[in-house]
Amino acid sequence: MSRIVGGALVGGATLAGVVMGSGVAQAEIAPGNYVSQDLLYGFLPMPESNVTVVGNQYLSDFYGLGPVLAEYFISPTPNGGIIHSGSDPVSQWMIRREVTKTPTGYYGTYIQYGVPMGNFILTETPRRANQPG
Secondary structure, three states: OHHHHHHHHHHHHHHHHHHHHHOOOOOOOOOEEEEEEEEEOOOEEOOOEEEEEEOOEEEEEOOOOOOEEEEEEEEEOOOEEEEEOOOOHHHHHHEEEEEEEEOOEEEEEEEEOOEEEEEEEEEEOOOOOOOOO
């Protein structure tokens, strides 16, 4: 009887180790050049901004006017990523954009202070002359 119980414990521990070690594959925002746009309240378009993604950094200019003025971080999720201003949870609560992959780039929600404020579009594009990077 003790062999059966011991075998069950060893088998259970092995199975739990395999399940815990498998992890979840995480997607990320692909490096490249993009154009981003916020749609406040889902319909009010804000001006487009040029964006360059390098690693886990999201570099954006101010409404397409020139040099990089905003640097954000990207946290990968299973379907895309979360773009936020800092690594601490408070900054992620203040302003973040949760995006998922689409055929033309990424689409998601713009969230401010925990309240969804609108939609966010990130479209892949060739590098423009005034684009950062």
